[in-house]
Amino acid sequence: MSTFRQRTTLLAAASTAVLALALTACGGDAAGARAAGPAANDPAPAAASGRTAKQADAAKQADAARNTGGSHHTGATSPGTAKTSRSASAPVCTTKDVAVSAAYLNGPPYTHLVLTAKNTSGHSCRLTGYPEIQFLESHRENVPPVAKSKPATPVVLTPGAPAYALVRLSNGGVDEDTEPVTAFSVTLQGGGRPATVQAPGAGLAVDPAKWATGYWTYELRNGADDF
Structure with missing residues:
Protein backbone atom coordinates (compact mmCIF):
# COMPACT_ATOMS: atom_id res chain seq x y z
CA MET A 1 0.00 0.00 0.00
CA ALA A 76 21.29 88.16 -64.31
CA THR A 77 21.97 91.89 -64.44
CA SER A 78 20.65 93.96 -61.55
CA PRO A 79 18.45 97.00 -62.35
CA GLY A 80 21.17 99.36 -61.22
CA THR A 81 23.76 97.67 -63.43
CA ALA A 82 21.36 97.61 -66.38
CA LYS A 83 20.64 101.32 -65.98
CA THR A 84 24.35 102.13 -65.80
CA SER A 85 24.98 100.00 -68.88
CA ARG A 86 22.23 101.77 -70.82
CA SER A 87 23.57 105.15 -69.69
CA ALA A 88 27.08 104.30 -70.83
CA SER A 89 25.88 103.00 -74.19
CA ALA A 90 23.60 105.97 -75.00
CA PRO A 91 25.32 108.53 -77.27
CA VAL A 92 25.91 112.06 -76.04
CA CYS A 93 23.10 114.45 -76.98
CA THR A 94 23.97 117.02 -79.63
CA THR A 95 22.13 120.20 -80.51
CA LYS A 96 20.62 118.21 -83.40
CA ASP A 97 19.07 115.76 -80.92
CA VAL A 98 17.44 118.23 -78.53
CA ALA A 99 15.52 121.50 -78.61
CA VAL A 100 16.60 124.01 -75.95
CA SER A 101 14.16 126.64 -74.70
CA ALA A 102 14.04 129.13 -71.82
CA ALA A 103 11.33 130.33 -69.42
CA TYR A 104 11.24 132.44 -66.27
CA LEU A 105 11.06 130.51 -63.02
CA ASN A 106 9.02 133.13 -61.17
CA GLY A 107 8.90 136.86 -60.60
CA PRO A 108 9.03 139.69 -61.12
CA PRO A 109 11.75 140.41 -60.37
CA TYR A 110 13.02 137.77 -62.77
CA THR A 111 16.08 136.41 -61.04
CA HIS A 112 16.06 132.83 -62.33
CA LEU A 113 15.62 131.12 -65.66
CA VAL A 114 14.78 127.49 -66.42
CA LEU A 115 16.37 125.88 -69.46
CA THR A 116 14.58 122.88 -70.97
CA ALA A 117 16.34 120.42 -73.26
CA LYS A 118 13.78 118.13 -74.94
CA ASN A 119 14.88 115.10 -76.90
CA THR A 120 13.41 115.54 -80.40
CA SER A 121 15.35 112.67 -81.99
CA GLY A 122 14.14 109.13 -82.47
CA HIS A 123 16.71 107.61 -80.10
CA SER A 124 17.91 107.96 -76.52
CA CYS A 125 20.84 110.22 -75.77
CA ARG A 126 22.84 111.31 -72.76
CA LEU A 127 23.21 114.84 -71.42
CA THR A 128 26.56 115.40 -69.76
CA GLY A 129 27.46 118.05 -67.23
CA TYR A 130 25.82 121.45 -67.38
CA PRO A 131 24.77 123.86 -70.16
CA GLU A 132 27.61 126.08 -71.31
CA ILE A 133 25.90 129.46 -71.50
CA GLN A 134 27.18 132.71 -72.95
CA PHE A 135 24.87 135.65 -72.38
CA LEU A 136 26.97 138.61 -73.50
CA GLU A 137 29.43 139.35 -76.29
CA SER A 138 31.44 141.36 -73.81
CA HIS A 139 31.75 138.33 -71.51
CA ARG A 140 32.93 135.38 -73.55
CA GLU A 141 33.37 133.07 -70.56
CA ASN A 142 30.72 130.50 -69.77
CA VAL A 143 28.33 131.02 -66.89
CA PRO A 144 29.91 129.10 -63.95
CA PRO A 145 28.21 125.93 -62.64
CA VAL A 146 26.97 125.27 -59.10
CA ALA A 147 28.63 122.07 -57.86
CA LYS A 148 25.81 120.96 -55.51
CA SER A 149 23.43 120.79 -58.46
CA LYS A 150 25.32 117.91 -60.08
CA PRO A 151 23.11 114.77 -60.14
CA ALA A 152 24.32 111.44 -58.79
CA THR A 153 23.47 109.52 -61.97
CA PRO A 154 23.76 110.32 -65.68
CA VAL A 155 20.81 112.00 -67.40
CA VAL A 156 19.61 109.81 -70.27
CA LEU A 157 16.73 111.15 -72.34
CA THR A 158 14.41 108.81 -74.18
CA PRO A 159 12.72 110.22 -77.30
CA GLY A 160 10.42 113.08 -76.27
CA ALA A 161 11.75 113.32 -72.69
CA PRO A 162 12.98 116.64 -71.19
CA ALA A 163 15.76 117.65 -68.84
CA TYR A 164 16.09 120.93 -66.95
CA ALA A 165 18.77 123.30 -65.70
CA LEU A 166 18.22 126.24 -63.37
CA VAL A 167 20.07 129.48 -64.18
CA ARG A 168 20.50 132.46 -61.86
CA LEU A 169 20.44 135.77 -63.73
CA SER A 170 20.88 138.23 -60.88
CA ASN A 171 19.86 138.85 -57.29
CA GLY A 172 17.03 141.15 -58.34
CA GLY A 173 18.49 144.20 -56.70
CA VAL A 174 17.64 147.69 -57.96
CA ASP A 175 21.23 148.84 -57.73
CA GLU A 176 22.71 145.85 -59.54
CA ASP A 177 24.81 146.37 -62.64
CA THR A 178 22.71 144.32 -65.09
CA GLU A 179 22.77 144.15 -68.87
CA PRO A 180 19.89 143.31 -71.24
CA VAL A 181 19.83 140.04 -73.20
CA THR A 182 17.35 139.09 -75.92
CA ALA A 183 19.08 135.91 -77.11
CA PHE A 184 22.00 133.80 -75.91
CA SER A 185 23.91 130.67 -76.81
CA VAL A 186 23.83 127.24 -75.12
CA THR A 187 26.37 124.54 -75.88
CA LEU A 188 25.85 120.94 -74.78
CA GLN A 189 29.06 119.50 -73.37
CA GLY A 190 30.39 117.07 -75.93
CA GLY A 191 27.45 117.88 -78.18
CA GLY A 192 28.87 119.98 -80.98
CA ARG A 193 27.93 123.48 -81.98
CA PRO A 194 26.06 125.94 -79.73
CA ALA A 195 22.33 126.50 -80.08
CA THR A 196 20.78 129.98 -80.07
CA VAL A 197 18.05 130.39 -77.46
CA GLN A 198 15.56 133.25 -77.41
CA ALA A 199 15.02 135.02 -74.11
CA PRO A 200 11.45 134.88 -72.76
CA GLY A 201 9.23 137.94 -72.65
CA ALA A 202 10.87 141.28 -73.31
CA GLY A 203 14.33 139.94 -72.54
CA LEU A 204 16.61 139.23 -69.61
CA ALA A 205 18.53 141.43 -67.21
CA VAL A 206 21.72 139.61 -66.28
CA ASP A 207 24.45 140.45 -63.79
CA PRO A 208 27.84 138.90 -64.68
CA ALA A 209 28.85 139.12 -61.03
CA LYS A 210 25.87 136.99 -59.88
CA TRP A 211 24.96 134.61 -62.65
CA ALA A 212 25.33 130.85 -62.25
CA THR A 213 23.94 127.66 -63.75
CA GLY A 214 22.91 124.28 -62.44
CA TYR A 215 23.55 120.90 -64.04
CA TRP A 216 21.12 119.09 -66.30
CA THR A 217 18.64 117.09 -64.20
CA TYR A 218 15.41 115.19 -64.71
CA GLU A 219 13.62 117.69 -62.47
CA LEU A 220 14.47 120.68 -60.32
CA ARG A 221 15.21 119.56 -56.75
CA ASN A 222 14.84 121.27 -53.40
CA GLY A 223 18.24 122.05 -51.93
CA ALA A 224 20.39 120.96 -54.86
CA ASP A 225 18.82 123.53 -57.17
CA ASP A 226 18.33 126.29 -54.63
CA PHE A 227 20.93 128.93 -55.43
Whole structure:
Protein backbone atom coordinates (compact mmCIF):
# COMPACT_ATOMS: atom_id res chain seq x y z
CA MET A 1 0.00 0.00 0.00
CA SER A 2 2.80 2.35 0.84
CA THR A 3 4.61 1.48 -2.38
CA PHE A 4 1.51 2.14 -4.53
CA ARG A 5 1.00 5.53 -2.97
CA GLN A 6 4.61 6.44 -3.55
CA ARG A 7 4.34 5.44 -7.22
CA THR A 8 1.10 7.36 -7.58
CA THR A 9 2.69 10.39 -6.03
CA LEU A 10 5.73 10.11 -8.29
CA LEU A 11 3.55 9.73 -11.40
CA ALA A 12 1.46 12.71 -10.37
CA ALA A 13 4.58 14.81 -9.80
CA ALA A 14 6.01 13.72 -13.11
CA SER A 15 2.79 14.60 -14.91
CA THR A 16 2.72 17.95 -13.21
CA ALA A 17 6.31 18.59 -14.25
CA VAL A 18 5.62 17.58 -17.86
CA LEU A 19 2.52 19.77 -17.96
CA ALA A 20 4.46 22.66 -16.49
CA LEU A 21 7.19 22.25 -19.07
CA ALA A 22 4.59 22.12 -21.86
CA LEU A 23 2.86 25.23 -20.59
CA THR A 24 6.18 26.99 -20.21
CA ALA A 25 7.12 26.09 -23.75
CA CYS A 26 3.78 27.24 -25.10
CA GLY A 27 3.96 30.41 -23.09
CA GLY A 28 7.43 31.14 -24.39
CA ASP A 29 6.35 30.59 -27.98
CA ALA A 30 3.30 32.81 -27.50
CA ALA A 31 5.37 35.52 -25.90
CA GLY A 32 7.89 35.27 -28.70
CA ALA A 33 5.11 35.38 -31.25
CA ARG A 34 3.62 38.42 -29.54
CA ALA A 35 7.02 40.08 -29.42
CA ALA A 36 7.76 39.29 -33.05
CA GLY A 37 4.23 39.89 -34.30
CA PRO A 38 4.07 43.68 -34.05
CA ALA A 39 7.55 43.97 -35.51
CA ALA A 40 6.56 41.88 -38.49
CA ASN A 41 3.07 43.31 -38.98
CA ASP A 42 3.54 46.89 -37.82
CA PRO A 43 3.58 49.15 -40.96
CA ALA A 44 5.24 52.05 -39.14
CA PRO A 45 8.85 51.22 -40.05
CA ALA A 46 7.97 50.90 -43.73
CA ALA A 47 6.03 54.18 -43.64
CA ALA A 48 8.88 55.91 -41.84
CA SER A 49 11.28 54.60 -44.44
CA GLY A 50 8.96 55.89 -47.18
CA ARG A 51 8.81 59.36 -45.60
CA THR A 52 12.57 59.46 -45.33
CA ALA A 53 12.92 58.66 -49.02
CA LYS A 54 10.40 61.33 -49.97
CA GLN A 55 12.15 63.85 -47.76
CA ALA A 56 15.45 62.94 -49.37
CA ASP A 57 13.95 63.37 -52.84
CA ALA A 58 12.41 66.69 -51.82
CA ALA A 59 15.73 67.85 -50.40
CA LYS A 60 17.52 66.91 -53.63
CA GLN A 61 14.91 68.77 -55.68
CA ALA A 62 15.18 71.81 -53.41
CA ASP A 63 18.98 71.78 -53.72
CA ALA A 64 18.71 71.51 -57.49
CA ALA A 65 16.23 74.40 -57.59
CA ARG A 66 18.46 76.54 -55.39
CA ASN A 67 21.49 75.76 -57.49
CA THR A 68 19.62 76.59 -60.68
CA GLY A 69 18.16 79.76 -59.19
CA GLY A 70 21.50 80.81 -57.79
CA SER A 71 23.17 80.41 -61.15
CA HIS A 72 20.39 82.36 -62.85
CA HIS A 73 20.56 85.14 -60.29
CA THR A 74 24.33 85.33 -60.60
CA GLY A 75 24.10 85.58 -64.36
CA ALA A 76 21.29 88.16 -64.31
CA THR A 77 21.97 91.89 -64.44
CA SER A 78 20.65 93.96 -61.55
CA PRO A 79 18.45 97.00 -62.35
CA GLY A 80 21.17 99.36 -61.22
CA THR A 81 23.76 97.67 -63.43
CA ALA A 82 21.36 97.61 -66.38
CA LYS A 83 20.64 101.32 -65.98
CA THR A 84 24.35 102.13 -65.80
CA SER A 85 24.98 100.00 -68.88
CA ARG A 86 22.23 101.77 -70.82
CA SER A 87 23.57 105.15 -69.69
CA ALA A 88 27.08 104.30 -70.83
CA SER A 89 25.88 103.00 -74.19
CA ALA A 90 23.60 105.97 -75.00
CA PRO A 91 25.32 108.53 -77.27
CA VAL A 92 25.91 112.06 -76.04
CA CYS A 93 23.10 114.45 -76.98
CA THR A 94 23.97 117.02 -79.63
CA THR A 95 22.13 120.20 -80.51
CA LYS A 96 20.62 118.21 -83.40
CA ASP A 97 19.07 115.76 -80.92
CA VAL A 98 17.44 118.23 -78.53
CA ALA A 99 15.52 121.50 -78.61
CA VAL A 100 16.60 124.01 -75.95
CA SER A 101 14.16 126.64 -74.70
CA ALA A 102 14.04 129.13 -71.82
CA ALA A 103 11.33 130.33 -69.42
CA TYR A 104 11.24 132.44 -66.27
CA LEU A 105 11.06 130.51 -63.02
CA ASN A 106 9.02 133.13 -61.17
CA GLY A 107 8.90 136.86 -60.60
CA PRO A 108 9.03 139.69 -61.12
CA PRO A 109 11.75 140.41 -60.37
CA TYR A 110 13.02 137.77 -62.77
CA THR A 111 16.08 136.41 -61.04
CA HIS A 112 16.06 132.83 -62.33
CA LEU A 113 15.62 131.12 -65.66
CA VAL A 114 14.78 127.49 -66.42
CA LEU A 115 16.37 125.88 -69.46
CA THR A 116 14.58 122.88 -70.97
CA ALA A 117 16.34 120.42 -73.26
CA LYS A 118 13.78 118.13 -74.94
CA ASN A 119 14.88 115.10 -76.90
CA THR A 120 13.41 115.54 -80.40
CA SER A 121 15.35 112.67 -81.99
CA GLY A 122 14.14 109.13 -82.47
CA HIS A 123 16.71 107.61 -80.10
CA SER A 124 17.91 107.96 -76.52
CA CYS A 125 20.84 110.22 -75.77
CA ARG A 126 22.84 111.31 -72.76
CA LEU A 127 23.21 114.84 -71.42
CA THR A 128 26.56 115.40 -69.76
CA GLY A 129 27.46 118.05 -67.23
CA TYR A 130 25.82 121.45 -67.38
CA PRO A 131 24.77 123.86 -70.16
CA GLU A 132 27.61 126.08 -71.31
CA ILE A 133 25.90 129.46 -71.50
CA GLN A 134 27.18 132.71 -72.95
CA PHE A 135 24.87 135.65 -72.38
CA LEU A 136 26.97 138.61 -73.50
CA GLU A 137 29.43 139.35 -76.29
CA SER A 138 31.44 141.36 -73.81
CA HIS A 139 31.75 138.33 -71.51
CA ARG A 140 32.93 135.38 -73.55
CA GLU A 141 33.37 133.07 -70.56
CA ASN A 142 30.72 130.50 -69.77
CA VAL A 143 28.33 131.02 -66.89
CA PRO A 144 29.91 129.10 -63.95
CA PRO A 145 28.21 125.93 -62.64
CA VAL A 146 26.97 125.27 -59.10
CA ALA A 147 28.63 122.07 -57.86
CA LYS A 148 25.81 120.96 -55.51
CA SER A 149 23.43 120.79 -58.46
CA LYS A 150 25.32 117.91 -60.08
CA PRO A 151 23.11 114.77 -60.14
CA ALA A 152 24.32 111.44 -58.79
CA THR A 153 23.47 109.52 -61.97
CA PRO A 154 23.76 110.32 -65.68
CA VAL A 155 20.81 112.00 -67.40
CA VAL A 156 19.61 109.81 -70.27
CA LEU A 157 16.73 111.15 -72.34
CA THR A 158 14.41 108.81 -74.18
CA PRO A 159 12.72 110.22 -77.30
CA GLY A 160 10.42 113.08 -76.27
CA ALA A 161 11.75 113.32 -72.69
CA PRO A 162 12.98 116.64 -71.19
CA ALA A 163 15.76 117.65 -68.84
CA TYR A 164 16.09 120.93 -66.95
CA ALA A 165 18.77 123.30 -65.70
CA LEU A 166 18.22 126.24 -63.37
CA VAL A 167 20.07 129.48 -64.18
CA ARG A 168 20.50 132.46 -61.86
CA LEU A 169 20.44 135.77 -63.73
CA SER A 170 20.88 138.23 -60.88
CA ASN A 171 19.86 138.85 -57.29
CA GLY A 172 17.03 141.15 -58.34
CA GLY A 173 18.49 144.20 -56.70
CA VAL A 174 17.64 147.69 -57.96
CA ASP A 175 21.23 148.84 -57.73
CA GLU A 176 22.71 145.85 -59.54
CA ASP A 177 24.81 146.37 -62.64
CA THR A 178 22.71 144.32 -65.09
CA GLU A 179 22.77 144.15 -68.87
CA PRO A 180 19.89 143.31 -71.24
CA VAL A 181 19.83 140.04 -73.20
CA THR A 182 17.35 139.09 -75.92
CA ALA A 183 19.08 135.91 -77.11
CA PHE A 184 22.00 133.80 -75.91
CA SER A 185 23.91 130.67 -76.81
CA VAL A 186 23.83 127.24 -75.12
CA THR A 187 26.37 124.54 -75.88
CA LEU A 188 25.85 120.94 -74.78
CA GLN A 189 29.06 119.50 -73.37
CA GLY A 190 30.39 117.07 -75.93
CA GLY A 191 27.45 117.88 -78.18
CA GLY A 192 28.87 119.98 -80.98
CA ARG A 193 27.93 123.48 -81.98
CA PRO A 194 26.06 125.94 -79.73
CA ALA A 195 22.33 126.50 -80.08
CA THR A 196 20.78 129.98 -80.07
CA VAL A 197 18.05 130.39 -77.46
CA GLN A 198 15.56 133.25 -77.41
CA ALA A 199 15.02 135.02 -74.11
CA PRO A 200 11.45 134.88 -72.76
CA GLY A 201 9.23 137.94 -72.65
CA ALA A 202 10.87 141.28 -73.31
CA GLY A 203 14.33 139.94 -72.54
CA LEU A 204 16.61 139.23 -69.61
CA ALA A 205 18.53 141.43 -67.21
CA VAL A 206 21.72 139.61 -66.28
CA ASP A 207 24.45 140.45 -63.79
CA PRO A 208 27.84 138.90 -64.68
CA ALA A 209 28.85 139.12 -61.03
CA LYS A 210 25.87 136.99 -59.88
CA TRP A 211 24.96 134.61 -62.65
CA ALA A 212 25.33 130.85 -62.25
CA THR A 213 23.94 127.66 -63.75
CA GLY A 214 22.91 124.28 -62.44
CA TYR A 215 23.55 120.90 -64.04
CA TRP A 216 21.12 119.09 -66.30
CA THR A 217 18.64 117.09 -64.20
CA TYR A 218 15.41 115.19 -64.71
CA GLU A 219 13.62 117.69 -62.47
CA LEU A 220 14.47 120.68 -60.32
CA ARG A 221 15.21 119.56 -56.75
CA ASN A 222 14.84 121.27 -53.40
CA GLY A 223 18.24 122.05 -51.93
CA ALA A 224 20.39 120.96 -54.86
CA ASP A 225 18.82 123.53 -57.17
CA ASP A 226 18.33 126.29 -54.63
CA PHE A 227 20.93 128.93 -55.43
